[in-house]
Amino acid sequence: MGVYWGEGKKITISEMMMSMVKRKHKITDDDQAGSSPTGGLLEEGVKEISMLEKRVTRMSYADLNDATDNFSENNVIGQGKMGMLYKASLPNGYVLAVKKLHDSQFLEEQFISELKILGSLRHINVLPLLGFCVESNQRFLVYNYMPNGNLYDWLHPMEEGQEKAMEWGVRVKVAVGLARGLAWLHQNCHTVKIIPS
Template sequence: MQAKDTSSEDQPLFIRLAASDLSQLSSHTGRSSGSSRVVALSISIPLGVAVLGTLFIGLWFIQCKRRRLLQKVDDDIPTLFKTFTYKELKIATNNFAHKLGKGAFGSVFKGTLSDKTLVAVKKLEGSTQAEKQFRAEISTIGNIHHVNLVRLRGFCVEGSQRMLVYEYMPNGSLNSFLSHKSEEADKVLDWNTRFIIALGTAKGLLYLHEECRDRIIHCDIKPENILLDEDFSPKVADFGLAKIVGRDFSRVLTTTRGTRGYLAPEWLTGVPITVKVDVYSFGMTLLEIISGRRNIDSSVQESQYYFPTWAATQIQKGNTIGIVDERIADKADIEEVRRVAVVSILCIQEDENGRPSMAQVVKMLEGISEGNVERYEKSLQALVDDQWVE
């Protein structure tokens, strides 16, 4: 019998065996083939069980992770809100056919639920940012309710899909009216409607800052985020950048910013922010409500034109009515215009400590109290002293 010794440079190795030993070896080899089948079977069964067990554990882990995710969401949302499936919302929006608008984190679509209720479905896009905005909106608007805040009806968490379902606002955003150049009567907001929108928005912010359980900084107040119902009552919307501040704290550090043209100066310094950033943005929005014009005109260079400076100059000259939207100026209540103008100037002061609180803003708009005259005059003069082109 010849055997190879693989450890000796592949040279053959000869072994002398007796005939009886050779037959015994052959019979043993025959038996081992049957035994090998038994051994193979005894190994394959436990191995299969182990594989199935591993697969089961993996599926159980995924399910638990999903359950924890849903539980985390459920912990933030009152039980009165419905959990929608992706299929339900796809049907409700006719496969997301009617787009109402698009923002930095996704698009909003008009939908009709099975009970014929109209809704606005916000479909968030971008995995990381979508998740952040979803969490931000759930943890803020999901736990509060006010007549001047948009109402959340439900949500969808399914795979990578993140969607929020809101009450439908028939008249869209305030921006669509302020920036509209048409003379059509139904596209021009009269002064009374504008004043109601200004006051209602102020009350919504007051609730966020001082009346709900946790102080909430919206961080992105602008006409696009003020929605109008069938009666043109305002509802503050889009809480994707909102920050929750405990009642024991007044400031919060954040790397996110609002929108250019509405940013308070402190945003640019990187210091922790307060609710006064919302006050500043609201003041800029007030100027647009009065005038029907954007505070930054993209058609001219920013260095040549800054609307708040122009408006402050007109007010200082005693021409307050001159900053009112020319389409409604002849029918505007000049006393209300003056009050709103004073509030707007006080709100956009560079020094955050000089800006009024939203509680003070509401009282000033309602005519219950007057603004700080000295601060108003200083703020007005500071704006007038800026460079501008008439």
Template sequence: MRMSFTELENATSGFSEDYLVGNGMLGKVYKAILPNGWILAIKKLNDWENLEDEFVLEITTLGGLRHRNLLPLIGFCAEKQERLLVYKYMTNGSLDEWLHSNEVKANILDFPRRAKIALGIAKGLAWLHHGYELHVTHGSISTRCILLDQNLEPKISNFWEAKFWSKNDSALSWSLFPVAEYSGLGSYKQDIYCFGVVLLELVTGKEPHELTAQEIYLITRLVYLMQIKICLGKELMI
């Protein structure tokens, strides 16, 4: 849905710092409240001239992705020198904030809640890899791009490095050998590796740079076991 710049500007009181909820490499994210009561998240892109291809990809292709564990793109704005993307607002922020920035929130995330979050992320990834008309690889899964709604249901976001593959593309075939290191992984396997890192963060509460060599090895074994299950037809139910 195309939205006007004036409409989005008014919904954020002129993109006031009071409405700012995030600031990343690609741009700032604002909480917006529309006259009808809808609460949205607006990503206002920086240096959009160098991101025009990614912007078009987001609204033409990724805008069609619909799964309960993916952050839905609701609308966009392309007027003059402005490029904005509009998403459903996630009231509980990112998983990274819950795990690493707030001890109170980390304590709220008991094991059943963490398991539910892990399962939701897995379902979203499984749908991207196997459930859509094209295979989609995310490319940069991390706790920072996992957002949580009011029920702590995870939503995968930030598809700027996503790639699309034909279902007949041999590049998607799995190797049955365990992966020893992150570098050199294909996009498909990279998603699973990064998901393994997220799992370890959920289980240990540690940030990636705090993980031990033994824990990193656990990721490679996890990748190996998941590959075997997929090759045997034991894919996650989505």
């Protein structure tokens, strides 16, 4: 699910939230001295993430790779500033959306900090983070799959045979829902800074 912002640039809600986050996180000497290649940060971050209101699950790369058919182009459902979005079909029939972040976009401590923030957000108008995966320098975020597609396509149907554009009454309801989600982020998420474009 996403919206288009000026000049046809697609921005998903997760991208909006990720770009809104501004947080300073200091690495302690203990973190830097860890024996793992990640310096122990990820392991510690996972413990803290699991203490959130609803657990954010660490998922295996092999499972995500299988569910997206090796991140096949056929499963690409979106692309944005932060990375590619793939449809992932699990063996039990459940469908997820997997965002593959661009390589090395985030330092590990920034990634953990943002996982904590995104994992703690719970609002009817904000898509919750379900899980994450770290494989070498690759980072993945996992959300519920939204089968109705992105907002832009509903506002501007282009292909013949595609359903007609949303009626104005529905457009107003969608705008109100987006506004409520953004207002909630402004009022209740003190660690999130929303930066106007």
